Amino acid sequence: MVYILRVRNLVMEYAVREGMLRAVNGVSLDVPEGKITALVGESGCGKSSLLDAILRTLPPNGYIRSGEVFFRDINLLKLSEKELRKIRWEKIAVVFQAAQNSFNPVLKIADHIVETYQAHRNDLSKEAIIEKACKLLETVRLDPNQVLDAYPHELSGGMKQRALIALSLILDPELLILDEPTSALDTYTQSVIIDMLKKVHEEKKLTMFLVTHDLPVVAELADYVAVMYGGKIMEVADVETIFYNAKHPYTQLLIKAIPPLIGDLSDRKPIPGNPPSLLNPPSGCVFHPRCPFRKPICDKKVPPFFRVGNNIVACWLYGEE
Amino acid sequence: MRDKVIVELKNVTKYFERGIIRKRKNYAVIDVSLKIREGDIITLIGESGCGKTTLGRIIAGLIKPSKGTVLWFGKDVWKMKKKEFKKYRPLIQLVHQDPYASLNPARTVYQILAPIVKKYYKPKSAAELEKEVKNVLRYVGLTPPDYFLNKYPHHLSGGMRQRLAFARALIPKPKLIVADEPVSMIDMSLRLSVLALMKKFNEEFGIAFVYISHDIATARYFEDKATLSLMYLGRIVETGPMRDVLRNPMHPYLRAILSATPVPDPRITRHKRKLELKSLEVPREIVMLESCPFSPRCPYSEEICFKQVPPPKEYDGHIVACHLVDKLPKWIPPWQVAV
DSSP: OOEEEEEEEEEEEEEETTEEEEEEEEEEEEEETTSEEEEEOOTTSSHHHHHHHHHTOOOTTEEEEEEEEEETTEEGGGSOHHHHHHHBTTTEEEEOSOHHHHSOTTSOHHHHHHHHHHHHOOSSOHHHHHHHHHHHHHHTTOOHHHHTTOOGGGSOHHHHHHHHHHHHTTTOOSEEEEESTTTTSOHHHHHHHHHHHHHHHHHHOOEEEEEESOHHHHHHHOSEEEEEETTEEEEEEEHHHHHHSOOSHHHHHHHHTSOOSSSOOTTOOOOSSOOOOSSSOOSSSTTGGGOTTOOGGGGTSOOOOEEETTEEEOOGGGOOO | OTTOEEEEEEEEEEEEEEOSSSOEEEEEEEEEEEEEETTOEEEEEOOTTSSHHHHHHHHTTSSOOSEEEEEETTEEGGGOOHHHHHHHGGGEEEEOSOTTTSSOTTSOHHHHHHHHHHHHHOOSSHHHHHHHHHHHHHHTTOOSHHHHHTOOGGGSOHHHHHHHHHHHHHTTOOSEEEEESTTTTSOHHHHHHHHHHHHHHHHHHOOEEEEEESOHHHHGGGTTTOEEEEEETTEEEEEEEHHHHHHSOOSHHHHHHHHHSOOSOHHHHHHOOOOOOSOSSOOOSOOOSSSOTTTTTOTTOOGGGGTSOOOOEEETTEEEOOTTTTTSOOOOOTTTSOO
8 A cells, every 4th residue: 555644753742831732642644545544533632733733734832843744755844834835735735624714705716716726836827727626616516607706705614615625626636634524514514525525536536634523424434544532543444443343442432422323322321531631641541541441551651553453553452561 | 290381482483684774684483383391302403504593592581582472381481570580580591502602711610600509509608508519510420529619611621611511500490401502512422421411400300401403413312202303494394202203204304414414334324325405505595484495405396395385284293394295205214225
């Protein structure tokens, strides 16, 4: 398998009044080319910070302490801002969580698309760019005649989300990153976005990296899943293994904690305890205070990754020191 | 006693007027009638902008309807005398979606709860007051209470804050709690615990709930006793006991959203058959007072749907507002064929 994005031992911290908050604590992750990889985690687990670190879009108080991020063979953390700009959007496009905030309110959708294209390339005339945009808008099931001349506020939330996906594809990126693409949308609109992403993925064989807290959406879309908790990756496996044969106690309990639309409710229960504070995280395994299977070693040493069948899992249940 | 009607809405309509010179009416709730009995759980389901929050606020007596009446134990809420209204007011409590916004950030847990405990339990001493506050905290699962007393809301996780919001709602011993999307901002791993807390209030104190949500999956937690009411553009289009409604959903809109909801099982969710709608967009700013609100998107719509508002009809134990209810294809769960 070819990995388009490789993250190695990434550590990222925020300077806050109370001290250093380690949001990403030694994360390694591979994103295979041509597949959809999902990064799942609850709010505050560091998934958005990881994304920001990968793209180097951190706020001023955010620092990357160590680690490497490779896009193909390029170490993104070593690039200058100017070199990085050539990669952002042209090679790696991002659809951010709140689509409505990603558009400039005084620019029409057509202007967004043309401006974005011209900022990176000058091989097409304005007409040709618009023509290309029309095709993309049709792929995302929007009517170009209606959308191109519209201002962002004239579109509904779902339409904006789809317009943003079209805009993200205008430069034919190699990797599309989606940050919570379906939250804040209605159920039906959400399913439309999912179907559309599936279609784009199949047609263009586009690699996607999906960051979300929504496990049902992951079940629907992803090929591979990485589960993140307390700034660390807990488990990585293909989607069926994650849902039917998860090894990490956190993954197992998380799946049991989702209220499902169908099936038995009696074995569903919340995970006892509360998510860890990243300001002073628990010693050893970050999940140990909530883990029903913890052993003496769990609060002492951070578990390394063990390979168990199809799973890669950071848990002392599957290996010795 | 259990069957006593607490709140009754009779043909309630609410519109908001906009514009100064040419007034336009924005309808949020149209001709809704419903009864809430003691100990009931009503789940109000609908997408954003369908009027479910407005309806919740009308039920809670916070918004005066433009037309129709709201009765509290048979008495018109908006014709009550001041004294009566004051007595009625605390018996309906609200819990909001965002526990980050609904708690005063400058007050500790104790400062948030103590004034309410003081007012309703009339403790004789400071020690007794503290004991009562601790009891409430223990009851909602914020244990040990001593640990929480002097914490500020920003020290608490979303799940803890929402427990605190429920604790606050519980103190006046309400008859009804209107909970507006109470778990949508809570961590996934803790959502069920907040739902369980609501169930406990319901079972142990007989508090009735109006649970407002866009998510049928969380509403289903109450399926053994809840009523499901589905809203679409201001109207209730289907209502009935949740189990029955989910076993045999009739309204095409309900069928569409059920078929579109992803389930946390990759094999099933990837093979379910989705009911496609004619239009992806909800018609904006058009309120159909003379036609079925769902007609422009409905895959089954016929001529009559564009001409008349469908009257609610009883069908298989639930009430459906659809002209074509007798003609619709049999409901086959979209996930059933999947293996």
